[in-house]
Amino acid sequence: MATTHSTRIKKLGTIDTELAALRDQRAWIDARIANLESTRKEELIALTTNMLTGMNLARVSASAICAALHDVLDRSGDGRRAEAEGGLDGETVETFVRITRNVAIRKRTVLEQCGLHWHGRDGGWSGVVSAARLPRLREVFGDRVERPPLIEERQPHSSVQESAHGSGLPRRRAQQQADELS
Known part of the structure; x- marks a missing residue:
């Protein structure tokens, strides 16, 4: 023992x-x-920091920068998502969503995460969206998601007021257009 x-x-x-x-x-x-x-x-x-110093970020909205950073973080998980969505260098599409600026917070978050910004003159949200995010926009906003149409060449009118009256715009709007041009 x-x-x-x-x-x-x-x-x-x-x-x-x-x-x-x-x-x-x-x-x-x-x-x-x-x-x-x-x-x-x-x-x-x-x-x-060195890379950002060399870029001109003055023209980019803060929400677009945040959306891009979140996108990088989302894709860095295990790499499979980046491959499924076509990688980091995927196709981008100029997109426009016709909806008011006063959207619900959930929808506004989707718009900003996709890199869209408010474009008041056109009355909607616009920006460049990756082709991988376009289905998400269509899921949330349906047929309010538009691709901006190609601008067709038109014959110039002799005056702004004539073109405004010919298109049925009220006289007050025609005057505003004439004031903007002068």
Whole structure:
């Protein structure tokens, strides 16, 4: 019985020594992982900052930038979504959604995530949308989603007022158009 206990004590001592060594390795690995993650984060921020410094972002809306960043984050999950949607360099479509500016928050979020912005003069939301996001817009907004029609060449009218009256616009609107041109 004494040999059995001493054998077990010896075995337990070996196990304790191995556990201590493995715990030290795990602590070193955890510290190394934390260090690498921190360095990676700093390098990504530096890279992104350098790239953004060279771009002219003054013309891009904040919601479009946020939507693009969220899109990158969505696609970076496991890579399968990016492949299913045609990758990051997929086809884009100039899109217009005819709906008022005062839309429900849920719908406004969809519009902004797709990178659309309010275009008051046309009375709707416009922008460039990836072909992969177009079905989502159609699902939410139905036939309010339009692709802007090609501009057809027209014969110029002799005056703005003449063209306005010929199209049935009220006289007041015709005067506004004439004032805008002068």
